[in-house]
Amino acid sequence: MTFNVAAIRAQFPILSREIDGKPLVYLDNAATTQKPQCVIDALVDYYSTCNSNVHRGAHRLADEATTRYEGARDTVATFINAAARDEVIWTSGTTEAINIVAHGLGQQLTSTDEVLVTEMEHHANIVTWQQACKVSGATLKVAPIFDTGELDYDAFVALLNERTKLVAFPHVSNSLGTVNPIQKMTRAAKAVGAWVLVDGAQGIAHGGVDVQSIGCDFYAFSGHKMFGPTGIGVLWGRQSLLAEWPVWQTGGEMISEVSYQSAKWNTLPYRLEAGTPNIAGAIGFGAAIEWFAALDLPGLQAHERSLLDYATARAADCEGMRVVGTAPAKSGVLSFLLDGGHPADIGFLLDRQGVAIRTGHHCAEPLMNRLGVPGTARASFSIYTDLSEIDALFTALEKVKSMLA
Known part of the structure; x- marks a missing residue:
């Protein structure tokens, strides 16, 4: 057809x-991509029929909003083949998703560790790691590209070693359109014991993203690059990592118990989602993914x-x-x-x-x-x-x- x-x-x-x-x-x-009518309708319908804060509400509107909001999380998990819905963390976009990982990484790196990126990165996948290395004293390494914009894969592999703690690279270059061999790169990084983050901002809208097949530890993307609203994004991470990852922001929702002396964090995914979320954005993004997945x-x-x-x-x-x-x-x-x-x-x-x-x-x-x-x-x-x-x-x-x- x-x-x-x-x-x-x-x-x-x-x-x-x-x-x-x-x-x-x-x-x-x-x-940014434009939005189909079904996404616009989903946003209008939420605000018109069940606008409410999610979770813990003792009334019908809160129940309906929560069902739609958490249903969108299920939609994302299915779309990227996450092992569990709890691995899907709502963020404001790819940038915040990468920052969550970098913030936590900065608390775990030492002066003998290295972080590896490539020459084709968006600033969001450079500055975040610069700051993590600055805080920890770790070293930021950069894998070169050829004049064509293609990754020099041999040079990339040569930079991997037992000191490499994390490797971060784009699925697709936003400025050149280069599609990286992310499965191959991930396997090489995992062979030296490094964590892998894929910046999927430009890759998600082309379909076929399967985080299990890729083999990475984190995959970050934005709703607005994939026919959804602005201000909503996703950090997918392996449950075993996210369950122990240092919290990003503190406040409501991400806690399970609070006193004036201490606090205990909530379970996944909420421990990394502080405050009132972008409910409409998540619902709209869920509608965008359902629309796209049917094509x-x-x-x-x-x-x-x-x-x-x-x-x-x-x-x-x-x-x-x-x-x-x-x-x-x-x-x-x-x-x-x-x-x-x-x-x-x-x-x-x-x-x-x-x-x-x-x-x-x-x-x-x-x-x-x-x-x-x-x-x-x-x-x-x-x-x-x-x-x-x-x-x-x-x-x-x-x-x-x-x-x-």
């Missing part, structure tokens, strides 16, 4: 918008590959255009430069034609420095992107080139 892009697009109200009288061409999906996964993945192949071929024929990031394994990201044009100017001129992209260093400044560029213009695709939108991008780029000439 052919993947029906038109039927998917019809479920996203915002895609019918116009910008300055031109149809919106939304190519900024690596920053034809092989079909949508084939569609995404065809989009990247087509855009890459168009880029090869576009005079003065240089693609940044040409690893053999990529997702739907096309980072590029144009002769004579600053990325910010390219983005502005494209916006005037209704084409939405992202420009800058994409929260990956060390990576841009490694590649010798000030930043890039980045077009990123999703399952609702169609080939006509890629044509619209390149038509608009021709006009941009004439303006920059």
Whole structure:
């Protein structure tokens, strides 16, 4: 069966918008995805029919809100093949999820330990470990990449040793689209006894994430990158680790007993979820996952590959255009430069034609420095992107080139 892009697009109200009288061409999906009507409906329905705080409520609204909220946790656990629902910790997004691990790790590292990351990290997967190492005196190591944006796997393995306490790397590079061999990397890290955290912010929306198959210890991702609301995310971790992990924040919900002298922490998952949670966000994210899980996964993945192949071929024929990031394994990201044009100017001129992209260093400044560029213009695709939108991008780029000439 052919993947029906038109039927998917019809479920996203915002895609019918116009910008300055031109149809919106939304190519900024690596920053955030748009939301299908079912997710919008789930948010409205919660606030309209059962808005209440969750847990311990002695009334119907609280019971209904709790059922939906905890049901969303079950949906996430099933989607990523978690061993138990208690391994799913709600967070505000990928950044907070990584910070929970880094905060706890900083209390366990010693001056003889090492943390290993790669040259393609988002700032959230660099600065967190910098701080953990600063607190503990541990050393942060960085595995190199090739000029194509592909990981130098041999160099990565060479940096692993008995001092490596944790290895953190992205499933997919947000700025280049490089897809890392995360199972292979995880096996290598586990062979030296290291914990493994995968930054799944860019990987989760492409489906097929199975934390058991990956073999990692932590997998972090955000709702808004996968057709869900902003302000909600997940830290998945192995139950044996999370049950003893140092608490992230203290307050309500995460305690089981409190006196003026001491406190005892709650059981998982609540011991790592302090305060009133983002109830609506969790419910909306659950709706997004249910919607996504019902799609034809092989079909949508084939569609995404065809989009990247087509855009890459168009880029090869576009005079003065240089693609940044040409690893053999990529997702739907096309980072590029144009002769004579600053990325910010390219983005502005494209916006005037209704084409939405992202420009800058994409929260990956060390990576841009490694590649010798000030930043890039980045077009990123999703399952609702169609080939006509890629044509619209390149038509608009021709006009941009004439303006920059």
